[in-house]
Amino acid sequence: MRLLYRFQFSLAADGRCDLRTLVGYDGRGMAESLFHGTIDRDGTVIKALGAEVFEFADERIKEIRDHHRILN
Numbered sequence: 001m002r003l004l005y006r007f008q009f010s011l012a013a014d015g016r017c018d019l020r021t022l023v024g025y026d027g028r029g030m031a032e033s034l035f036h037g038t039i040d041r042d043g044t045v046i047k048a049l050g051a052e053v054f055e056f057a058d059e060r061i062k063e064i065r066d067h068h069r070i071l072n
Contacts, residue, residue, distance in 0.1 A: 012037030012046065029054040035068060047071040 009015050015037030022031045035048040050068030054061055 009037075011041070012039055014038050024054070027056045029056070033068075045072065 015035060017033040017035050020032045020034060023029065031052045031054070033050065033052065035046070035050075037046050038044065039046060048068040048070050050066065052067075053065040055063040
């Protein structure tokens with residue numbers, strides 16, 4: 001998972017996720033985020049809105065399901 005996120009953020013070095021909603025209970029969580037970034041290769045600005053659903057085990061992330069859609 002770390003490698004995937006590292007790769008995605010390497011394409012847009014100024015990328016950031018603004019959290020809009022965050023909830024969690026009993027080993028599960030959900031976050032709604034708005035991603036902003038500029039693709040280094042061609043300067044295209046990207047915005048994507050979506051949700052990440054988390055499952056935790058032993059105080060670590062066990063699974064992430066990430067669903068985003070491009071807004072622009």
